Amino acid sequence: MGKKVLVIGGGGRCHAIVDALSRSPQVEKVYAAPGNAGIASQAECVPISVSDIDALLAFARENGIDLTVVGPEGPLAAGIVDRFRAEGLRIFGPTQSATRIESSKEFAKDLMSRHGVPTASYRTFSDFGEALGYVKSGPVPVVIKYDGLAAGKGVVVALTYAEAEDALRDMLLDECFGQGRVVIEEFLNGPEFSFMCLVNGRKLYPLAIARDHKRAFDNDRGPNTGGMGAYSPVPFVTDEIRETALRTILRPVADAMVEEGVPFTGVLYGGLILHNGVPKVIEFNARFGDPETEVVLPRLESDFYALLDAAVDGRDFETEWSELTTLGIVMAAKGYPGKYDKGYVVRGLENAGKVYHMGTVEKEGKILTAGGRVLMPVASAPTLAEARAEAMKAVNAIDCSGLFFRNDIGAREA
Ligand code: AMP
Numbered sequence: 001m002g003k004k005v006l007v008i009g010g011g012g013r014c015h016a017i018v019d020a021l022s023r024s025p026q027v028e029k030v031y032a033a034p035g036n037a038g039i040a041s042q043a044e045c046v047p048i049s050v051s052d053i054d055a056l057l058a059f060a061r062e063n064g065i066d067l068t069v070v071g072p073e074g075p076l077a078a079g080i081v082d083r084f085r086a087e088g089l090r091i092f093g094p095t096q097s098a099t100r101i102e103s104s105k106e107f108a109k110d111l112m113s114r115h116g117v118p119t120a121s122y123r124t125f126s127d128f129g130e131a132l133g134y135v136k137s138g139p140v141p142v143v144i145k146y147d148g149l150a151a152g153k154g155v156v157v158a159l160t161y162a163e164a165e166d167a168l169r170d171m172l173l174d175e176c177f178g179q180g181r182v183v184i185e186e187f188l189n190g191p192e193f194s195f196m197c198l199v200n201g202r203k204l205y206p207l208a209i210a211r212d213h214k215r216a217f218d219n220d221r222g223p224n225t226g227g228m229g230a231y232s233p234v235p236f237v238t239d240e241i242r243e244t245a246l247r248t249i250l251r252p253v254a255d256a257m258v259e260e261g262v263p264f265t266g267v268l269y270g271g272l273i274l275h276n277g278v279p280k281v282i283e284f285n286a287r288f289g290d291p292e293t294e295v296v297l298p299r300l301e302s303d304f305y306a307l308l309d310a311a312v313d314g315r316d317f318e319t320e321w322s323e324l325t326t327l328g329i330v331m332a333a334k335g336y337p338g339k340y341d342k343g344y345v346v347r348g349l350e351n352a353g354k355v356y357h358m359g360t361v362e363k364e365g366k367i368l369t370a371g372g373r374v375l376m377p378v379a380s381a382p383t384l385a386e387a388r389a390e391a392m393k394a395v396n397a398i399d400c401s402g403l404f405f406r407n408d409i410g411a412r413e414a
């Protein structure tokens with residue numbers, strides 16, 4: 001019998017997951033909670049919030065869901081996987097304690113240091129004076145990170161001591177982040193890439209490498225965002241670099257989590273940097289990356305449901321990937337990642353090819369903007385340059401006054 005899948009989330013990552021699942025011959029029905037206007041054309045959207053675990057659990061039970069896939073970190077950090085498993089429901093994602101690899105920088109850093117995984121040196125502080133003393137005893141640039149889930153915005157790369165002091169003041173004295181604790185890190189310099197692996201304990205199912213563009217504006221200027229565009233594969237990440245990253249980073253971390261009694265199941269996302277030719281860890285996430293998933297899954301030629309199903313059971317599975325490059329450009333609401341307006345009408349989608357919806361609603365037959373990141377046209381072509389040209393064409397076909405985008409996604413190879 002055909003499988004029923006529930007995808008939790010309402011962004012572009014979930015649209016890409018739904019899209020990949022709907023290509024699976026085994027899948028009969030995909031539900032998305034809550035989904036969005038684009039997802040609604042490929043799945044049945046159910047109006048349940050990602051944080052309402054009781055309602056999600058009841059929905060999965062009552063609708064005979066064979067597998068639940070979790071998009072965002074919130075429900076994972078709240079223990080959705082533990083709750084589903086306790087009721088005997090199949091779910092793909094990490095337990096609450098394993099999610100700490102993402103939700104606590106300190107947990108991640110301590111684990112890496114105990115197991116010799118290459119990453120920036122660091123120290124943790126909660127006292128402003130001590131933190132400032134430590135910063136002043138070392139070089140700038142220096143990286144200051146708030147310890148906790150901060151939606152990609154709790155990181156400051158301070159170029160001067162004055163900038164570092166301001167950041168420490170914000171995070172430790174003004175309590176603008178809620179609770180005061182910071183990780184101060186050595187600054188690493190080099191091109192970044194994202195390496196996601198499906199994991200079950202010691203077993204890894206590597207996905208294709210992608211590159212994200214985190215800053216809001218062209219030429220990597222402006223504030224850090226969740227990601228403004230991505231592409232896959234990434235020319236500077238050779239097979240050798242990929243193998244080194246697997247051998248020195250992803251495998252040892254998966255093994256370490258088993259050895260420390262918090263086995264990881266789900267997507268282990270390595271945010272890596274090539275520092276003097278050596279891959280090192282910037283951060284881990286415990287979920288599919290967004291927008292990386294939107295450019296990685298279109299390249300997957302294997303049955304995505306079969307892959308997830310194998311990963312949940314820890315069975316062997318060989319993945320096959322298209323040789324084409326997939327590139328996507330995020331169209332975000334003006335003002336994002338700060339304050340922005342919603343409710344702008346989007347036109348021209350029918351001329352833009354494949355477009356993942358990141359934050360949209362439908363009202364009276366019109367598609368309206370409903371989030372910070374709104375749309376992500378993606379294009380696939382034999383080369384990065386061609387994929388970029390196609391994606392730019394798609395972006396220009398979309399007509400919406402309230403959006404902005406980067407013009408340089410994929411414009412440089414490193
Ligand atoms: P994170 O939230 O930890 O991924 O940090 C967000 C961004 O800040 C990263 O994608 C990097 O561009 C930058 N960053 C974080 N840590 C470092 C570091 N140790 N050295 C250089 N850049 C960093």
Ligand code: GLY
Pocket residue numbers: 152212226227285288289290291292
């Ligand atoms: N694109 C980075 C993330 O998903 O956090």
